[in-house]
Amino acid sequence: MEKTENWQTLYQEMARIIGAAATEELFKHFTGSQLYFPTRLLDPKKEAEMIWQERQHGVPVDVLAQSHGYSARHIRRLLKEVESEKNDDQH
Structure with a gap:
């Protein structure tokens, strides 16, 4: 048995x-x-930072959306949030 x-x-x-x-x-x-x-393995803040870094290296939004399993709209929103946080940190 x-x-x-x-x-x-x-x-x-x-x-x-x-x-x-x-x-x-x-x-x-x-x-x-x-x-x-959680339905996602990665920490949301760390993933957003990864996405921002990839975008800084020229990865198109639609490619980021596909590779991370998000819509392009959501990727743009994440990028805007990360950019805003980075600007706040500089002031």
Whole structure:
């Protein structure tokens, strides 16, 4: 009988992805906690800075939008916010 066979479905799924040992470690560490996984891996402020840097190196807005999974409109908004923050920091 497989070690994970009697585990709850969520833990079985985790074990398939990261292995039984890692699942047990997460279980021990986070038992009783509710975990939330944001839909994006990158920190929003750091990603905005990355996008700004890429734009400074001439990457077109539509390419930035495609590569970061945002609309071109959202990219322009992020660029404007980063630019504004940089201007505020200089004053």
